[in-house]
Amino acid sequence: MERNCSIEDILGQSAIFNTITEDDNISASYLIEAPSGGGKHYLSEKLKEYYSNQSGIKVLNCCIDNSKIDFTCDFAPFMAMLTQEENVAKVNRINISKSFVELIPHVGKCISQLMSQKKVYPAIFNSTEVELLTRIDRTIGVKKPVFICEEIDRWDKASIRFLQKLLTSPFHAKNRIFICTSTNKNLKLPVEHTNFSRCFEIGIITEQNMVHVMKNLFHSVDLSPDLLQKIYHLSGGNIGIICQLADLIGENESGLVNMSRVYHDVILQKLRENLNPLRYERAVEMLDKASLIGERVYRKLLVHFLQFEPATFTESVDDVVTQNILTQDVEFLTFTYRSVWQSFYEENMKNKKFHYELANCIRELMPSNYAYIADELLQAGEDRNAAIYYILAALNDYHTYRAMPTLPDKQIKLLERCGLIIDYKQLINLYSSVFAENYVATKQAICRCKDQQLAFEVDYIKAVSQINGSILQSVYAESLVTLQSWVEDDNFRLQSPYQWMRAALLAVSAQYELHDRSMTNLIKKIEQTRRKYARTDRGIELLQYDFLSKCNYCYTVDTAYLYTKEAVHFFKENLLQFPSKYPYYIALINCGANSIVIGKYKEAIDFLTEALMITEQEFISHGIEDSLINNLLIAELLGGQIQTTEEIQLAIEQMGHLIEVMSEDIISQILLKNNQAIMMCYKGDVGTAAEKICKLYSEIQYIDDVDDYYTYIVGNNYHIIKYLAGLSPIDCDSLKKIFQLHPLDHDHKYFTARQQLILEYIENEKYPDLLTPDWNILSVPKVGPAWTFWGKWLLFSDMQIWSD
Numbered sequence: 001m002e003r004n005c006s007i008e009d010i011l012g013q014s015a016i017f018n019t020i021t022e023d024d025n026i027s028a029s030y031l032i033e034a035p036s037g038g039g040k041h042y043l044s045e046k047l048k049e050y051y052s053n054q055s056g057i058k059v060l061n062c063c064i065d066n067s068k069i070d071f072t073c074d075f076a077p078f079m080a081m082l083t084q085e086e087n088v089a090k091v092n093r094i095n096i097s098k099s100f101v102e103l104i105p106h107v108g109k110c111i112s113q114l115m116s117q118k119k120v121y122p123a124i125f126n127s128t129e130v131e132l133l134t135r136i137d138r139t140i141g142v143k144k145p146v147f148i149c150e151e152i153d154r155w156d157k158a159s160i161r162f163l164q165k166l167l168t169s170p171f172h173a174k175n176r177i178f179i180c181t182s183t184n185k186n187l188k189l190p191v192e193h194t195n196f197s198r199c200f201e202i203g204i205i206t207e208q209n210m211v212h213v214m215k216n217l218f219h220s221v222d223l224s225p226d227l228l229q230k231i232y233h234l235s236g237g238n239i240g241i242i243c244q245l246a247d248l249i250g251e252n253e254s255g256l257v258n259m260s261r262v263y264h265d266v267i268l269q270k271l272r273e274n275l276n277p278l279r280y281e282r283a284v285e286m287l288d289k290a291s292l293i294g295e296r297v298y299r300k301l302l303v304h305f306l307q308f309e310p311a312t313f314t315e316s317v318d319d320v321v322t323q324n325i326l327t328q329d330v331e332f333l334t335f336t337y338r339s340v341w342q343s344f345y346e347e348n349m350k351n352k353k354f355h356y357e358l359a360n361c362i363r364e365l366m367p368s369n370y371a372y373i374a375d376e377l378l379q380a381g382e383d384r385n386a387a388i389y390y391i392l393a394a395l396n397d398y399h400t401y402r403a404m405p406t407l408p409d410k411q412i413k414l415l416e417r418c419g420l421i422i423d424y425k426q427l428i429n430l431y432s433s434v435f436a437e438n439y440v441a442t443k444q445a446i447c448r449c450k451d452q453q454l455a456f457e458v459d460y461i462k463a464v465s466q467i468n469g470s471i472l473q474s475v476y477a478e479s480l481v482t483l484q485s486w487v488e489d490d491n492f493r494l495q496s497p498y499q500w501m502r503a504a505l506l507a508v509s510a511q512y513e514l515h516d517r518s519m520t521n522l523i524k525k526i527e528q529t530r531r532k533y534a535r536t537d538r539g540i541e542l543l544q545y546d547f548l549s550k551c552n553y554c555y556t557v558d559t560a561y562l563y564t565k566e567a568v569h570f571f572k573e574n575l576l577q578f579p580s581k582y583p584y585y586i587a588l589i590n591c592g593a594n595s596i597v598i599g600k601y602k603e604a605i606d607f608l609t610e611a612l613m614i615t616e617q618e619f620i621s622h623g624i625e626d627s628l629i630n631n632l633l634i635a636e637l638l639g640g641q642i643q644t645t646e647e648i649q650l651a652i653e654q655m656g657h658l659i660e661v662m663s664e665d666i667i668s669q670i671l672l673k674n675n676q677a678i679m680m681c682y683k684g685d686v687g688t689a690a691e692k693i694c695k696l697y698s699e700i701q702y703i704d705d706v707d708d709y710y711t712y713i714v715g716n717n718y719h720i721i722k723y724l725a726g727l728s729p730i731d732c733d734s735l736k737k738i739f740q741l742h743p744l745d746h747d748h749k750y751f752t753a754r755q756q757l758i759l760e761y762i763e764n765e766k767y768p769d770l771l772t773p774d775w776n777i778l779s780v781p782k783v784g785p786a787w788t789f790w791g792k793w794l795l796f797s798d799m800q801i802w803s804d
Contacts, residue, residue: 006216011239012203013043019198020179021050029167029178031193034202036338037240040181043202044148047179051146058143060085060136062159063150074158075576077149078132085139124165128576132162149180153190160190167195204237217243241339264343270323282308282316287325290333291344292354297326297333300536304361349379356380368498368539370396378414387411387418388451391427395457396498398431400542401580423449430461437665439469456486456499463506467513467803471667472705476513483507487522497529498539504529505547509802512553513707515745523554542583545570549587550802556746557597557786564591568607585614586801593631593798599788601639608632626658626668627799630675634796637682638789648683652676670700670710671797674717678794681724686770690725693718712743712751713797720793724770730762750790753783758793768793 008014020030034040052059061084062077125133136145149163167178180196182189193199205213210228235241271283289305290297303313317333320326325340326333335341348354359376362369374389394405405428407415415421426447433442442465449455459482466479486492486503493500504526511519526547533540549567552560568591571584588611595604611628633651636642642651655676662668673696680689697718700706715738723730739755742748757778761767768775778791789796 004216007213007239010203010205010209010213011039012200013039013046016043016200016202017046017050019200020047023198025197027176028197029195030180031189031191031196031199032179032181032202033189033199034181034183035236035238036183036342037238037243038183038204039202039239040183041150044150044179044181048148051177056143058140058145059148060139060145061148061150063148064154074156075128075132075162076156077159078136078162079576082135082139124169128158128581129162129165131575144175144177146177146179149178151182152180153182155190164191164195167191205232205235205239205242206237207232210242213239213242264347267323267325267340267343271319274323275319279315279319282312283319286316286320287344288348288351289354289358290326291335291341292348292351292358295335295338295341297335299328299331299333301361301365302333304365305358352380356382365533365536366538367496367533368396368537368543383414384418384420387414387420388453390414391420391424392453392457394424395427395431396539398428400539400583402435402582403580404428404432420451420454423447423451423454427454427457427461430458434461434465434468437468439465443469452492453496453499456492456496456503459483459486460499460503460506463503463510464803467506467510471670471703471707471710473514473707474705476510476707480507480510480514480516483510493525493529497533498537498543501526501529501540501543505543506803509550509553512745515742519554545587546583549583549590550800552590552594552746552800553802554746557594557744558784561591561594561598564594567591581614585611588614589628589631590800592635593627593800596631596635596638596798597789598785601635604635605632605639605641608635626662626665626672627801629654629658630672630797630799633679634675634798637679638796645683648679652679652683655679668799670696670714671799674714675796677717677721678796681721681770681776681794684770686721686725690721690727693721708741709743709797712738712741713795715741717794720768724768730767732759732762735759735762747786747790749783750786753781753787754778754790757781757791 005014008017016032032040032043048059048061051057060081062081064077064080147166152160152163155163163178163180166176178196180191182191207229210232214228231242267287268284271280275283286302286306286308290302293301293305303310306313306316308316317326317328321328324336327336328334335344355376359373359380359382362373362376366372370389370393374386374393377386377389390407390411394407397403397405407424412421415424426445427449430442430445430447433445442461446462447458449458463479463482466475466482469475483503483506486500487507489500504522508519508522508526510516511522530540530544534544545567548563549571551563554560555563564587567587568584571581571587575581575584588607592604592607592611595601595607608628608631612632615625615628633642633654637648637651642648655672659669659672659676662672673692677689677693677696680686680692693714697714700710700714703710716735719730719735719738722728735755735758739751739759743751757780761778776792776794778793781787782791789798
C-alpha cells in the first residue's frame with residue numbers, strides 16, 4: 001500500500017504507528033479510535049503490512065469487512081480469519097479439519113481413562129471458545145501472533161466476550177499483540193479502555209489543511225474555495241467523508257446542503273438528477289426502509305418490507321446500485337458507505353409506522369427471530385408485544401442451548417412496566433425444573449399465563465415433563481391431550497409457526513409411543529411448515545435438524561441412521577453459530593446409537609467419544625449422560641475394544657454407578673439394569689445376571705401400563721438368561737406372548753424374523769452355548785444392517801433422547 005506520509009502526519013497516524021511498532025513489550029494490546037471514515041482501516045493496513053514482514057510473527061486479521069461470512073452470526077470476525085488462514089475454498093462456518101477424536105487420542109476401554117486426556121484451558125472459556133482457541137493455536141503454530149481486530153464496535157456479542165477474555169486472561173494473552181480499532185462517535189465502547197495497554201485517537205483535518213489535503217489526494221481535481229469550505233463543514237474534518245463528498249458532490253455541485261444530514265441531501269439530489277419522479281420516489285422509499293434493516297440488508301426481507309412487484313424491485317435496486325449508493329450480491333444489499341446508511345437511518349429511526357411494518361415482516365419471514373421482532377415492536381411503541389417477544393427470545397435461548405438467560409436491565413424494566421415480570425420468572429423456573437429432570441416439581445409448579453404465546457410455553461413444559469417422567473401409555477396419552485389444542489389450531493400454526501412446530505414434533509413422539517397412525521398426517525403438516533420457512537428462518541432450520549437428530553420414532557433404523565448422521569454434520573458445520581453444543585451433543589448420541597445398531601462400532605465410538613468430550617466442557621444432566629455412557633460401553637463391547645474379564649467388569653461397574661445416580665429415573669434404570677445383566681453373561685457370571693434380570697422382570701410386572709419396548713426387551717432376556725443359568729428350560733409359550741408385543745413399530749421386519757428364527761431354533765433344540773465365541777448370534781437370516789444388533793438371543797438396548 002502506497003503511503004501518504006504528509007496526510008499521516010496531519011492525522012497523527014504516523015505517531016501512533018511508530019509508538020506501536022517501537023514498543024518492545026512481549027505482549028500488549030492497543031485500541032485505535034476514530035469516527036467512521038477517520039482512517040482506522042488505513043492505519044491497521046499499515047500495521048498489518050509492517051508485522052507481516054517481520055520474522056517469527058503471524059498476523060491474524062479478525063475483520064468482518066469484505067468477508068463472505070455473515071457478520072450477524074456469532075464469532076464472525078474470528079471465523080472469517082480462520083477460513084482465510086486455513087485456505088478453505090468453500091466457506092464453511094466452522095470446518096473443523098480434525099474431529100475431537102483425532103485431536104485427543106481415544107484411549108478406549110471404558111470411560112474413566114478418557115477423562116485424563118482433557119486439554120486444560122482456563123475456566124473462563126466456554127466450550128465453543130475452547131474450540132476456537134484450539135483452532136487458533138493450530139493456525140499460530142510456534143509464531144508470535146498479532147491480532148488485527150477491526151471495527152470491534154460492530155462485532156457480535158459472542159466475539160466481544162471472547163476478545164475481552166483474550167485481553168484479560170494472563171493464560172492466553174501471553175506473548176501476543178492485539179491491535180483493535182473502534183468507532184468513537186457517540187457510541188459506548190464494547191470493551192473498556194482499561195483492558196488495553198494503550199489507547200489512541202486519530203485526529204481530523206483542519207480547515208487550513210484542506211487545500212493541501214485535496215492536492216495530495218486528488219491531483220487532477222481543482223475545487224473552488226466555496227466548495228472546499230462546504231466539504232469541510234459537511235465532513236467535520238473526517239478524512240474519509242472528505243474523500244467521499246469530493247467524489248459525490250463534484251466540481252459543478254450547486255445549492256445548499258443540510259449539514260445535519262451530511263450525505264442525505266447529496267444522495268437525494270443525485271437521484272433526482274438521474275431518475276424520473278416515480279422511480280425517484282421508489283428509490284428513496286427503498287433507501288429509507290433498507291436503512292432500518294441495517295447497513296447490510298437481507299434482500300428477501302427488504303422485498304417483503306417494500307411490497308414492490310418483482311420487476312419494480314429489480315429496477316429500483318439497479319437505480320441505487322448504478323448510483324453507487326448500494327452494492328449487491330445474491331442474498332444481500334449493502335450500503336456502499338457507512339455514513340450514507342447512518343444518514344438515512346437517522347432520518348427514519350423514529351418512524352413508528354415503518355418499525356411496526358418491519359416487525360410484521362420479520363414475523364412472517366423469520367418467526368423464530370423473537371429478539372429482532374421485539375426490538376422493532378419496541379421502536380414502534382408496542383411495549384407489551386415487545387415484552388412478550390423478549391420473554392419468548394429468552395425462553396427460546398434457554399430451551400435450545402440450556403443456558404440460563406440474563407435479560408438486560410432495560411428489558412427487565414419493560415417487563416415490570418407491562419406487568420409480565422412474574423410470568424417471565426415463573427416460566428424460567430418451570431424450564432429450570434424440567435431441565436433438572438425434576439418432573440414432579442415441574443407439575444406442581446405449573447402456572448397459568450393469559451397471553452396465548454406464553455400459555456403455550458406452560459403447556460409445552462407440562463407435556464415434556466409428562467413424556468420424560470414416565471413410561472406409561474396413559475401418561476403419553478395425557479401429554480397428547482395437553483398438546484392437542486395447539487397442534488390442531490391452524491390459526492396458531494400460522495401466527496406462531498415456530499412454537500407450533502415444537503408442539504407438533506413433541507406430539508409426534510407421543511403418538512409413536514401410543515402406536516397412533518395419525519402421526520403420518522402430522523408429519524406432513526410439519527414438513528409443509530418447514531418448507532415454507534426453510535430459506536428464511538434459521539430457528540426453524542435448527543428445529544428441522546433437531547428433529548432429524550431424534551427421528552428414530554418416525555423411521556426405520558436404517559433411514560434414521562442416515563438422518564441422524566445428517567444432523568451431526570449440520571451441527572458440526574455450524575458449531576460456532578450456537579452458544580451451546582447441546583444440540584450437537586444430542587445428535588452425536590443418537591447417531592452413535594444408530595451406528596451401533598447397524599454394526600458400525602468404530603464410527604459409533606468416534607461419535608460417542610466426541611460427545612464425551614463435550615461433557616467435560618459443559619454441564620450435561622445425568623439423564624442425558626446415561627444414554628452416552630450406556631451406548632459407548634455397548635459399542636466398545638460389541639466392537640471388541642472391551643474383551644477381557646477385567647475390562648467387562650469395569651464396564652459393569654460403570655453401569656452400576658450410573659444406576660445409582662439415576663435412582664429417581666425408572667426409565668433409565670430398567671434399560672441400564674438390563675444391559676448390565678447381559679454384560680455379566682459376556683463376562684461368564686450368568687448366575688449374578690440371572691438374579692438381576694429376575695428382579696428386574698419382577699419389578700416390571702407391577703407396571704401395568706408400561707410401553708411394549710421395555711416388556712419385550714426385559715421379558716426376552718429374562719427367559720433366555722434363566723436358561724443360560726440352568727434355572728429353567730426356555731418357556732416357548734411365554735416367549736410367544738413376549739413376541740406378540742411391538743417393541744419398535746418401524747423395525748418390525750427385524751423382530752418378525754427374529755422371533756420366527758428363535759422359535760425354530762428352540763423347536764430344533766439349537767440353544768445358545770456360552771462356551772462358543774458367537775453364542776449370542778442368530779446367524780440367519782440377515783434382513784438388513786440392523787440384524788447385527790437385533791439378531792441376537794439376548795438384546796442390549798441402546799438409549800436415545802427423543803424429547804427435550
